[in-house]
């Protein structure tokens with residue numbers, strides 16, 4: 001018996017990398033899995049169905065149940081058909097792991113419009129479409145049955161917080177994903193559906209490029225810190241009944257660590273000196289000068305230093 005016996009999951013971008021590892025782990029815990037993957041390269045180019053089909057075959061040969069879905073996560077109808085495929089093939093839909101995406105990195109002063117649009121589309125709209133259709137399914141079911149078993153798991157990145165200068169498109173998309181998922185957590189709480197975001201680190205086609213490849217390289221011996229499989233037990237737990245009281249959270253997950261992010265909190269609040277007239281330029285200048293005295297631009301801002 002697995003904790004996910006009888007549950008039906010959709011994992012997007014599950015043909016390789018982190019998505020593949022999540023699909024295999026969910027199946028190992030008993031879930032029936034829709035393996036979605038468009039089969040594109042790390043920069044979003046090309047198309048190949050063999051990776052997604054390979055994961056389906058892998059799950060089936062290990063005794064699990066899976067079906068392939070080759071749609072584009074950011075296409076409204078194709079995204080909806082991931083849920084329909086789950087229901088038509090396995091009789092229900094319970095778990096959405098949004099994971100698909102690609103990168104087109106450039107510094108802010110060199111980024112082209114299509115590099116911004118395409119990365120926002122695949123990550124932010126890709127998450128929005130999946131969550132939107134999943135939410136409609138859960139809400140309809142919740143209205144008919146009261147509580148439903150529903151889990152929404154979104155994949156962001158630490159780039160959302162750590163202001164990566166070479167990923168204005170990707171970091172914006174990932175920050176938006178945290179916002180959409182948090183809103184879904186609030187909207188669906190009354191039906192018992194949970195929604196959380198996690199930020200992984202792993203050696204995949206996405207990270208084995210340029211200078212980062214060295215950082216993520218497989219060690220010659222010892223624990224393989226950046227194996228994608230290190231992240232997936234957490235994903236399966238978040239999808240399981242054991243995590244019923246976990247919603248609206250953001251996590252960092254990699255290697256041997258799971259970190260719960262603290263919610264953003266208000267810092268110093270200044271009040272206008274003249275309560276009747278409100279702020280004047282002079283008053284703002286005097287008070288803000290005091291607040292920022294001795295601070296170093298960017299370094300002492302709300303953005304923590306990059307971790308790698």
Ligand SMILES: NC(=O)c1ccc[n+]([C@@H]2O[C@H](COP(=O)([O-])OP(=O)(O)OC[C@H]3O[C@@H](n4cnc5c(N)ncnc54)[C@H](O)[C@@H]3O)[C@@H](O)[C@H]2O)c1
Nearest residue numbers: 013017018038039040072073099100101157201202204206
């Ligand atoms: N690898 C890391 O360290 C890391 C860090 C932070 C966040 N992430 C996030 O994790 C997720 C998985 O990334 P990965 O590292 O496994 O990359 P990956 O390139 O190995 O896998 C991405 C998969 O998404 C699929 N895909 C791309 N566009 C698609 C579309 N429109 N529809 C359906 N499938 C599509 C690709 O075919 C590919 O199989 C991404 O959202 C990524 O941003 C990864």
